[in-house]
Ligand SMILES: Nc1ncnc2c1ncn2[C@@H]1O[C@H](COP(=O)(O)OP(=O)(O)OP(=O)(O)O)[C@@H](O)[C@H]1O
């Protein structure tokens with residue numbers, strides 16, 4: 001089989017070799033990271049100025065409280081506030097802001113104002129991992145399960161299994177998560193006595209040593225089970241329905257028919273052709289869902305008395321512990337932004353059309 | 363009969379629709395010989411694509427093959443395509459008969475590189491030697507005038523429409539199928555790209571050994587490639603013969619009208635003979651000869667009786683009661 005013709009058709013116009021800066025700014029990953037950092041910066045700034053400039057801002061309220069509760073002088077109360085919020089209240093606003101940024105960079109978020117001497121950073125360090133664990137695990141479970149079930153519904157369209165799953169999905173995705181949590185709490189606990197809710201409180205059982213042991217791992221799962229179950233139950237319906245409609249649309253795509261014409265095996269078509277393409281739009285929704293579940297954790301952790309950051313936030317709100325509130329708000333926002341970034345980068349890995357300078361040009 | 367690759371006999375395909383049953387293919391009979399190019403020509407909606415899809419059994423779920431037989435021959439063995447089970451059918455597709463679809467701009471998986479799509483096609487048919495497959499792919503891509511290294515490492519969206527069409531043609535040849543069906547391979551492309559695709563096909567015809575079923579509504583394109591031409595009207599073949607006979611001596615009024623709308627070799631254009639009347643309704647096709655409402659030669663007989671496809675020349679068949687009066 002001699003080849004007589006030289007390839008001619010694809011000589012592209014010679015591109016000018018971009019310099020490092022151009023390459024960086026065209027790079028999707030780089031741009032996304034910059035965007036995330038910028039968002040965090042804006043959030044931090046807005047938080048600062050909101051708290052400092054509101055007419056009845058927390059600092060002012062705190063000072064008034066100190067005066068009325070303990071009979072402090074204004075100056076004493078003010079010094080107290082400076083220490084707790086890690087802000088020098090005597091400095092001009094601009095300088096305060098810069099110091100606040102500097103403190104943030106060093107991980108200094110001020111001190112709790114109810115339990116004196118407790119650093120906000122320590123509260124976050126202690127409680128955030130539990131929330132990250134329960135929220136992350138449930139997102140993963142519900143995303144993967146939702147994709148699987150959604151594809152099943154699409155492949156078995158208009159069969160009893162599709163009807164059953166569709167009904168289930170629309171039902172659970174329309175009930176608010178705290179309602180499901182309370183129903184579970186009441187029905188499974190006192191009513192049916194299936195589980196001992198009280199023993200599931202907290203994040204680990206007393207006396208269990210943290211470490212890489214099976215016992216510890218199972219105990220952690222045991223305590224996180226109810227929140228995870230609720231998060232999964234409330235988010236899985238959305239994934240299932242989204243994946244079902246996306247799969248149905250993808251099954252109509254030419255490349256799926258052509259894949260059949262090419263004699264590919266059904267399994268290969270289902271995974272690499274239908275599944276992969278159909279799940280792409282869901283990755284963009286993943287970012288939104290992360291924020292949702294994180295926000296929901298505040299209520300759910302309160303209901304199940306799960307020792308996560310959400311419960312700490314409720315506690316701080318009840319006690320009007322402003323430095324803690326501010327710190328937790330900040331860290332939740334940052335977590336959501338970072339999770340968004342991860343979801344986006346994942347998406348760009350999966351969809352070649354987004355990669356490297358191709359996306360976001362329009 | 364030993365050089366036969368494909369034999370279609372009395373094939374009927376229907377689509378149930380809300381208004382009634384669309385009879386998209388009505389009693390089609392033809393054969394494809396080894397190494398020949400057969401062009402299927404007809405206006406939009408005449409059932410060409412449906413016929414092609416039926417040959418590889420990729421019709422939409424709703425479609426029904428009411429009647430007929432499709433026989434495939436290779437190396438002295440024969441296969442009844444309509445009787446294949448799912449696994450036999452999977453292996454038959456692409457390995458024996460590859461079909462490149464109409465408007466195949468979206469025919470490649472957007473998330474896989476071209477190379478991966480060559481490899482998974484080969485693997486599905488039991489070729490596990492990736493290097494051999496890669497070599498063959500490089501060879502084929504060169505034949506369709508693409509830069510193999512660049513194309514293999516590209517994603518489909520990085521290629522132009524014409525390049526994708528060539529990739530598909532190369533992919534179609536990967537498993538050395540005996541029959542390739544190209545459904546309107548140039549329709550979505552601009553004139554220059556069309557030309558180069560036709561050139562590529564001509565070269566491939568000269569270099570490789572395969573039979574080609576070339577589906578088009580453009581008779582002049584067919585003339586450049588085909589050995590034989592079949593004209594399709596209202597789901598039926600109304601005339602079939604060598605490309606020479608079809609052009610020089612069409613015996614069916616519909617074929618005649620089609621040839622008249624084609625520029626001749628001398629360069630002067632005949633006025634585009636737009637065939638008066640509208641395309642037939644395939645739910646309730648006209649009684650008798652389906653072409654009679656638009657036919658200048660129609661008689662009472664044409665309105666009552668359907669003309670059979672009969673021999674009108676040495677290797678030419680036509681379905682017309684009055685074929686002797688066409689090009690007498
Ligand atoms: N999935 C379908 N359901 C119902 N009717 C269909 C379907 N596909 C095609 N048809 C009908 O069958 C007839 C033949 O269509 P087909 O696509 O085979 O024609 P074609 O000759 O390939 O036309 P074109 O030149 O436009 O590609 C048309 O009347 C069309 O409306």
Ligand code: SF4
Pocket residue numbers: 614615616651652653654655657658659660661664669681682683684685
């Ligand atoms: S059979 Fe009659 S109507 Fe049909 S093409 Fe021939 S002359 Fe025309």
Ligand SMILES: [Mg+2]
Pocket residue numbers: 410411412464545
């Ligand atoms: Mg068609």
